[in-house]
Amino acid sequence: MAQDPAVPPKPATPVDLPVRDPSRLQLFFEGDFFYAFKRSPVAIVSFAVTALLVLSAIFAPLLATTNPFDPASLNLMNGFTPPMEPNAFTGDSFWLGTDDQGRDVFSTILYGMRVSLFVGVAAVLFAMVLGITLGLISGYVGGWTDTIIMRTADVQLTFPSILVAMLIFGIAKGVTPVEYRDQMAIWVLILAIGLSDWVQFARVVRGATLVEKSKDYVAAARLIGRRPWAIMMKHILPNVLSPVLVIATISLALAIIAEATLSFLGVGAPPTQPSLGTLIRIGQGFLFSGEWWILFFPAVTLLTLALAVNLLGDWLRDALNPRLR
Amino acid sequence: MLAYIIRRVAQSALVLLIVGLVAFSMFTFVGDPIDNMLGQERTQEDIDRLRGQLGLDQPFPVQYYKFLENAVQGNFGVSYRQGRPVSDILLERAPATLELAAVSGLLAIGFGIALGVFTAIRRNGVLANFIMSASLIGVSLPTFLIGILLIYLFSVELGWLPSFGRGDTVDLGGWSTGFLTESGRKALILPAITLGLYQMTLIMRLVRSEMLEVLRQDYIRFAQARGLRERAVNFRHALKNTMVPVITVIGLQLGAIIAFAIITETVFQWPGVGLLFINAIQFVDIPVMAAYLMLISVMFVGINLIVDLLYFTIDPRLRVDGKGGH
Numbered sequence: 001m002a003q004d005p006a007v008p009p010k011p012a013t014p015v016d017l018p019v020r021d022p023s024r025l026q027l028f029f030e031g032d033f034f035y036a037f038k039r040s041p042v043a044i045v046s047f048a049v050t051a052l053l054v055l056s057a058i059f060a061p062l063l064a065t066t067n068p069f070d071p072a073s074l075n076l077m078n079g080f081t082p083p084m085e086p087n088a089f090t091g092d093s094f095w096l097g098t099d100d101q102g103r104d105v106f107s108t109i110l111y112g113m114r115v116s117l118f119v120g121v122a123a124v125l126f127a128m129v130l131g132i133t134l135g136l137i138s139g140y141v142g143g144w145t146d147t148i149i150m151r152t153a154d155v156q157l158t159f160p161s162i163l164v165a166m167l168i169f170g171i172a173k174g175v176t177p178v179e180y181r182d183q184m185a186i187w188v189l190i191l192a193i194g195l196s197d198w199v200q201f202a203r204v205v206r207g208a209t210l211v212e213k214s215k216d217y218v219a220a221a222r223l224i225g226r227r228p229w230a231i232m233m234k235h236i237l238p239n240v241l242s243p244v245l246v247i248a249t250i251s252l253a254l255a256i257i258a259e260a261t262l263s264f265l266g267v268g269a270p271p272t273q274p275s276l277g278t279l280i281r282i283g284q285g286f287l288f289s290g291e292w293w294i295l296f297f298p299a300v301t302l303l304t305l306a307l308a309v310n311l312l313g314d315w316l317r318d319a320l321n322p323r324l325r
Numbered sequence: 326m327l328a329y330i331i332r333r334v335a336q337s338a339l340v341l342l343i344v345g346l347v348a349f350s351m352f353t354f355v356g357d358p359i360d361n362m363l364g365q366e367r368t369q370e371d372i373d374r375l376r377g378q379l380g381l382d383q384p385f386p387v388q389y390y391k392f393l394e395n396a397v398q399g400n401f402g403v404s405y406r407q408g409r410p411v412s413d414i415l416l417e418r419a420p421a422t423l424e425l426a427a428v429s430g431l432l433a434i435g436f437g438i439a440l441g442v443f444t445a446i447r448r449n450g451v452l453a454n455f456i457m458s459a460s461l462i463g464v465s466l467p468t469f470l471i472g473i474l475l476i477y478l479f480s481v482e483l484g485w486l487p488s489f490g491r492g493d494t495v496d497l498g499g500w501s502t503g504f505l506t507e508s509g510r511k512a513l514i515l516p517a518i519t520l521g522l523y524q525m526t527l528i529m530r531l532v533r534s535e536m537l538e539v540l541r542q543d544y545i546r547f548a549q550a551r552g553l554r555e556r557a558v559n560f561r562h563a564l565k566n567t568m569v570p571v572i573t574v575i576g577l578q579l580g581a582i583i584a585f586a587i588i589t590e591t592v593f594q595w596p597g598v599g600l601l602f603i604n605a606i607q608f609v610d611i612p613v614m615a616a617y618l619m620l621i622s623v624m625f626v627g628i629n630l631i632v633d634l635l636y637f638t639i640d641p642r643l644r645v646d647g648k649g650g651h
Contacts, residue, residue: 155340158625163584170606170614171351257467263471265591267606297471307465
């Protein structure tokens with residue numbers, strides 16, 4: 001039994017023993033969830049890889065050897081330097097080589113991953129907030145509101161989400177004035193991917209809400225006069241969150257791939273703010289002339305990121321929901 | 326039954342009307358097409374003339390009515406970018422996409438079912454396990470990377486197959502086909518594999534899990550006990566009973582193939598409808614976008630309707646549930 005050292009020891013009667021509630025952190029590390037995590041090599045590796053990639057994206061400005069978007073730091077003579085080989089003219093050497101404009105591929109990947117992850121996370125958060133809100137309302141209020149929301153969801157589900165995202169991107173691009181298009185592209189992308197992905201969240205939350213709604217604690221909250229909004233947000237929401245977490249992780253992998261696909265197709269991140277998809281698009285142009293590294297390294301990074309997040313999501317689904325195993 | 330069909334058809338019609346509204350509002354609220362069509366050196370006269378030609382000077386309800394009237398007749402106006410009627414462009418591009426989709430769909434169905442049955446029967450075999458693991462990677466690879474990978478392998482390194490385009494085509498009364506020339510057939514291989522691979526893994530995994538489910542049933546054991554040949558049990562008894570969910574998914578995936586063709590067509594610069602759509606988004610070519618949206622909605626809604634109705638007729642058990650309705 002751990003005792004607080006600041007408290008002088010008291011005579012050990014069973015009544016006086018200071019029994020502290022275990023802290024939340026302690027509960028987490030001693031709980032089933034962490035135990036399952038420790039026992040699964042796939043979970044540990046995919047978590048480590050995800051964490052490494054996310055951290056290197058966050059600290060990109062510190063880790064990158066050059067700032068690829070600062071024209072002053074670039075030397076055109078360094079263009080097309082192969083990986084780990086000194087450049088023929090300048091003698092500079094780069095880990096992963098350089099692209100046509102002499103930008104260090106390693107640095108562009110770090111900055112590109114930043115854009116990819118930012119868009120992915122923001123899009124999933126957006127989809128999550130929208131989906132949870134609509135799902136709660138749909139499940140709790142029921143009736144016509146429910147019908148309208150869920151019918152909309154059904155209709156949207158009949159179209160592949162990448163197509164929905166493209167359409168939203170196209171419409172939003174048309175609405176923004178030409179001079180702001182590049183600036184707004186990232187936000188439009190988040191909006192497009194987020195709007196194409198809310199249905200999953202709404203369906204799951206609605207289903208869970210329908211179950212929770214009939215339980216006694218909700219009836220009790222209603223009886224003491226809490227408002228519907230408070231019941232939804234404070235009482236029901238905490239009880240329907242665990243499946244949401246699983247969907248969010250899997251959605252993140254899908255959102256990252258969706259972003260990369262859109263950017264690859266040229267309807268996503270602008271060349272001034274390249275994501276991994278944009279880098280692959282650029283790299284594809286040099287595939288035939290033998291400069292394979294401009295394409296290869298961003299592609300491998302994207303694959304690793306998507307695969308790690310995906311595996312993490314799969315494991316999370318099994319760990320949080322034993323029924324699905 | 327009849328009430329169900331009527332309700333389903335009415336729902337589909339409503340969806341199409343809403344999509345039509347979205348498509349139309351794209352015209353009215355999105356940007357100024359005149360900006361996109363005319364270059365920097367335009368005069369007010371040019372602008373007014375073009376505005377009149379495109380009917381952009383009329384009030385909202387008039388434009389809406391005109392849009393609906395035209396859309397039903399397959400007329401979506403003039404492409405802002407190419408200055409030609411959208412329907413002409415679409416008709417010209419459709420064969421490329423349909424041929425690609427048909428070939429990759431057949432590939433996906435054929436190999437998907439065969440591999441699914443194989444991995445289910447040889448559940449613990451080395452090869453079956455290898456195929457299953459490989460399919461996991463196939464599912465997580467984005468389509469465009471598969472395409473690039475194939476191009477690198479078979480076009481750049483080996484030089485066997487072309488990396489872009491459709492090869493030579495033969496015109497058969499308005500339908501340009503690539504099946505009849507050697508370069509056309511060669512050009513089709515890589516895009517078809519790229520497009521079909523994901524659907525193939527999907528079908529394969531579905532067939533496998535359904536087969537495993539069915540093989541556990543008593544009537545399979547009984548058939549085995551009767552001394553029927555393994556082949557007869559596997560195919561006549563087991564596979565037949567897995568077909569209902571498989572047909573549904575295949576039906577729904579038909580639409581997905583057309584949609585994902587956008588990605589494949591861009592990677593291989595395949596001159597189909599998908600590439601047209603991507604270029605339309607890049608250049609904010611609203612008439613093309615709207616026409617594509619309408620076309621693909623009709624297709625998706627139609628496929629969904631047919632699959633729903635088929636489901637109803639194929640599986641009698643559903644009819645009992647269907648009576649309760651929702």
